[in-house]
Amino acid sequence: MSFQNAVFIPGPTNMPEKIRQACSMPTIDHRSPIFGEILNPCLDGVRKIIKSEDAHIFIFPSTGTGGWEVALTNTLSAGDKVLAARNGMFSHRWIDMCQRHNLDVQIVETPWGDSLPSDQYEEILKADINHEIQVVLATHNETATGVKSNIHAVRGALDSANHPAMLFVDGVSSIGSMDFQFDNWGVDVAVTGSQKGFMLPAGLAIVGFSDKAMKRKHTAKLPKTFFDIHDMIKGYSSNAFPYTPPVGLMNGLKVSLEMIFEEGLENVFSRHYRIAQGVRLAVDAWGLKLCANSIDVQSDTVSAICTPEGFNATDIVTRAADKYGMAFGVGLGEVSGKVFRIGHLGMLTDAMMLSGLGVAEMVMLDLGLDIKLGSGVAAAQEYYRHGN
Numbered sequence: 001m002s003f004q005n006a007v008f009i010p011g012p013t014n015m016p017e018k019i020r021q022a023c024s025m026p027t028i029d030h031r032s033p034i035f036g037e038i039l040n041p042c043l044d045g046v047r048k049i050i051k052s053e054d055a056h057i058f059i060f061p062s063t064g065t066g067g068w069e070v071a072l073t074n075t076l077s078a079g080d081k082v083l084a085a086r087n088g089m090f091s092h093r094w095i096d097m098c099q100r101h102n103l104d105v106q107i108v109e110t111p112w113g114d115s116l117p118s119d120q121y122e123e124i125l126k127a128d129i130n131h132e133i134q135v136v137l138a139t140h141n142e143t144a145t146g147v148k149s150n151i152h153a154v155r156g157a158l159d160s161a162n163h164p165a166m167l168f169v170d171g172v173s174s175i176g177s178m179d180f181q182f183d184n185w186g187v188d189v190a191v192t193g194s195q196k197g198f199m200l201p202a203g204l205a206i207v208g209f210s211d212k213a214m215k216r217k218h219t220a221k222l223p224k225t226f227f228d229i230h231d232m233i234k235g236y237s238s239n240a241f242p243y244t245p246p247v248g249l250m251n252g253l254k255v256s257l258e259m260i261f262e263e264g265l266e267n268v269f270s271r272h273y274r275i276a277q278g279v280r281l282a283v284d285a286w287g288l289k290l291c292a293n294s295i296d297v298q299s300d301t302v303s304a305i306c307t308p309e310g311f312n313a314t315d316i317v318t319r320a321a322d323k324y325g326m327a328f329g330v331g332l333g334e335v336s337g338k339v340f341r342i343g344h345l346g347m348l349t350d351a352m353m354l355s356g357l358g359v360a361e362m363v364m365l366d367l368g369l370d371i372k373l374g375s376g377v378a379a380a381q382e383y384y385r386h387g388n
């Protein structure tokens, strides 16, 4: 392995050298004020990234999955009712976690490739006249299918039903790469991790709570120890954690936030859109289709590309790795073998993306698909030449 090629999996992403170096730091006393100089900029920076004035930010040594658990265990009790749609592997896994915590999940089965059905959410919420539903779950960007959902519309469903349920959003593969508006969308808990938009290794669960979600302290009976946000608050009050914090990763997060703000948050979003748009034009030039069922739901961080009937899409990922030393993402769950995924988030440039598209073309031709070398690359090049 030379590690010379960029990776095109939808997380972990490529890492800027500056962030790698920031993660590799000497030991400090994590109970000294020096730690506060890392912790506090991280909390403030994350709040800015999710566009919130006063969300309570928590950083746990974990991953996005741990963030889901932080959200559930600090707000709910066994038997509580949760409303969720299943439109891909990640929404599925969050539902599975709810069930393993003995929550009562009302599942709206949604075609993989569709976005979250806010209309159905609205109907269900309107019918719930006793307000038994405590939480609505929403996966902002379904990484398995490359589908983004309109969280503002999900909030609209809650509001037009005049329903007091909380809104929990999985922003693991969107936050820091696509616009996320915690305050405007009335989000109660937002969840992300370190290895996607923040361009870090895996190892941090990053979570934001609204005041409303914080108030569940006295009613939430689900067991938690490691993930108790109130222990974490006590730690923060003396610039510390309730246990040993992953200082190097958090120092990396501090630098990541600085890099994002230096580029400009909106510029980061438009770079992700531009790179994704080049990929979409390439897919079109190859004569292939995205798993995302309409243009307005196409994700700017990952594209899931359908391969022809009878072809095993996973072969593309295997051959790209074996022959060309390049990583793409396999299809997961229901779309396993039917799609391969190109991750295009985090540290990425137009030039890096062209290398990924070029290799994808060679691989597909090697495997007998009817692809003209250079066709997708040319479509993306033409777009990138004129892009802002």
Ligand SMILES: *Cc1c(COP(=O)(O)O)cnc(C)c1O
Binding pocket: 011, 063, 064, 065, 066, 090, 139, 141, 142, 143, 170, 171, 172, 173, 193, 202
């Ligand atoms: C990656 C991802 C997760 C899981 O995060 P881990 O860090 O692997 O635990 C959850 N949701 C979405 C949408 C993701 O993309």
